[in-house]
Amino acid sequence: xxxxxxxxxxxxxxxxxxxxxxxxxxxxxxxxxxxxxxxxxxxxxxxxxxxxxxxxxxxxxxxxxxxxxxxxxxxxxxxxxxxxxxxxxxxxxxxxxxxxxxxxxxxxxxxxxxx
Amino acid sequence: xxxxxxxxxxxxxxxxxxxxxxxxxxxxxxxxxxxxxxxxxxxxxxxxxxxxxxxxxxxxxxxxxxxxxxxxxxxxxxxxxxxxxxxxxxxxxxxxxxxxxxxxxxxxxxx
Numbered sequence: 529x530x531x532x533x534x535x536x537x538x539x540x541x542x543x544x545x546x547x548x549x550x551x552x553x554x555x556x557x558x559x560x561x562x563x564x565x566x567x568x569x570x571x572x573x574x575x576x577x578x579x580x581x582x583x584x585x586x587x588x589x590x591x592x593x594x595x596x597x598x599x600x601x602x603x604x605x606x607x608x609x610x611x612x613x614x615x616x617x618x619x620x621x622x623x624x625x626x627x628x629x630x631x632x633x634x635x636x637x638x639x640x641x642x643x
Numbered sequence: 644x645x646x647x648x649x650x651x652x653x654x655x656x657x658x659x660x661x662x663x664x665x666x667x668x669x670x671x672x673x674x675x676x677x678x679x680x681x682x683x684x685x686x687x688x689x690x691x692x693x694x695x696x697x698x699x700x701x702x703x704x705x706x707x708x709x710x711x712x713x714x715x716x717x718x719x720x721x722x723x724x725x726x727x728x729x730x731x732x733x734x735x736x737x738x739x740x741x742x743x744x745x746x747x748x749x750x751x752x753x754x
Contacts, residue, residue: 562742564745569748569750570747570748571647571733571735571745571746571747571748572686572733572745573745574742574743574744577742617685617686631688631743633685633686633687634685635683635684635685636685
């Protein structure tokens with residue numbers, strides 16, 4: 529069964545600290561993996577997207593890694609800020625020919641950054 | 644910048660009412676999607692459309708219908724709203740094999 533599991537479910541850190549969020553998936557055939565940030569009451573916004581051949585991708589203080597062999601991804605946040613408080617959603621895309629209705633969503637990690 | 648807009652941020656309806664949620668995108672994307680998001684369940688796909696007048700059922704289409712008469716507009720219809728349809732509804736659009744862009748969401752409460 530195609531699944532995306534995220535851990536931890538929630539996380540509280542102090543401002544300025546680093547943190548790492550995990551995403552494990554059992555999705556086949558794999559096309560790409562995306563990380564989204566969703567502020568409370570808002571729609572998700574894309575942070576990174578990685579294909580099978582990409583190991584790491586950065587977007588400012590956010591760095592995503594992908595290990596396609598172990599089917600694991602992580603999102604590392606450096607020097608956290610209060611504005612990083614949000615839910616982070618891992619999404620894996622199935623490799624199909626045309627339709628775009630092939631995304632498997634994780635349930636997200638809720639990050640709270642405290643001053 | 645890609646822009647996906649939804650007609651309402653908050654909506655309160657009564658049980659049995661017919662509800663229309665509208666979504667408009669300005670990037671000429673072929674694909675449009677409707678999701679609902681509930682605590683502990685994540686995003687679940689209701690319907691998607693890959694072309695005008697074309698639609699495909701997602702994972703949870705029961706109790707919903709959709710309409711796509713124009714490329715930029717995708718409507719979600721609740722024929723007879725029920726309390727278990729209280730949720731956050733998210734619209735998204737994408738071009739082929741490119742990431743999805745989400746709207747701000749509509750928080751629907753059915754009383």
